[in-house]
Amino acid sequence: MKKNLSELRGAVMVTLILAVVCCGVYPLVVFGIAQIAFHDQANGSLILDASGTNVLGSKLLGQQFTADKYFHSRPSAAGSGYDAANSSGSNLGPTSQKLADSITQNVADYRSQNNLATNAPVPADAVTASASGLDPHISLRNAELQTARVAMVRGLAVEKVSTLVRANTDAADLGFLGEPGVNVLMLNLALDSTR
Numbered sequence: 555m556k557k558n559l560s561e562l563r564g565a566v567m568v569t570l571i572l573a574v575v576c577c578g579v580y581p582l583v584v585f586g587i588a589q590i591a592f593h594d595q596a597n598g599s600l601i602l603d604a605s606g607t608n609v610l611g612s613k614l615l616g617q618q619f620t621a622d623k624y625f626h627s628r629p630s631a632a633g634s635g636y637d638a639a640n641s642s643g644s645n646l647g648p649t650s651q652k653l654a655d656s657i658t659q660n661v662a663d664y665r666s667q668n669n670l671a672t673n674a675p676v677p678a679d680a681v682t683a684s685a686s687g688l689d690p691h692i693s694l695r696n697a698e699l700q701t702a703r704v705a706m707v708r709g710l711a712v713e714k715v716s717t718l719v720r721a722n723t724d725a726a727d728l729g730f731l732g733e734p735g736v737n738v739l740m741l742n743l744a745l746d747s748t749r
Contacts, residue, residue, distance in 0.1 A: 601743065611739045616690040619742060622667070623707045625692070625700050627738045628679045629660060632687025643685045657681050668703050691735030694723060708745065718744045 588596035599613040611617050616627045618635045633640030646653035660681035665674055677696040679689075697719045705715040722741040726732045 601739065610743065612690075613737060613740065614690060615688050617739055619738065622703060624742045624745070625697060625704060625736070625738050626667070626680075628689060628692055628696070629681065629683045630687040631683040636688060638688060641686045641688050643683055643687060668699050670699065690737050690739060691724065692738055694719075694734055694736060697723075697736040697741070704745065708748075710748065714748070715745070718748065 585596075594600075601610045601613060602608065603610055615638055616630065616636050618630065619626050627636070630636045631644040632638070632642055644653065644656075646656075661676050664670070664676050664680050665672060670676070677693050677699070679693045680696045680699070698716075701712055701715050701719060704710075705712045708715075718741060719736055722744055723734050723736050725734055
């Protein structure tokens with residue numbers, strides 16, 4: 555009996571020590587390192603207005619833009635659209651008629667919004683949602699096709715808008731993983747600050 559109590563006491567002490575280290579010390583150390591070394595990323599990569607008090611968005615989360623003077627994000631199936639609390643894709647498979655109808659409608663809308671021919675190729679990211687529904691990027695081709703519309707509505711030269719597109723294009727991860735992508739929120743904020 556005495557031996558069993560001794561072993562139980564040892565097991566309880568080890569559990570308590572590991573709980574303090576794993577649930578207290580380790581998270582605090584990681585939190586501290588993240589705040590010092592990666593402050594912006596650890597706090598959500600938030601974008602603040604000029605006064606520094608209002609959050610305009612995050613570099614990591616897409617937002618819905620519908621006005622013609624803005625570049626439009628890719629479609630979202632997250633909640634009512636870009637709802638971070640309901641991040642998800644549509645879960646519709648390639649044989650889904652609902653998905654096919656949605657893409658057909660999105661293609662027609664995209665061509666109409668950007669004054670494209672009725673048979674013009676449309677980038678896949680312009681008409682399909684990402685897996686998370688929160689992707690902040692669009693493809694470079696998608697941005698190029700929207701450039702003329704945005705330039706016309708804003709009364710800017712197409713080359714000036716193209717320069718802003720290139721300035722807000724993120725390279726492929728590690729230089730070779732994936733394709734370059736245009737951060738829509740950052741691009742639209744750059745457009746708003748252009749006179």
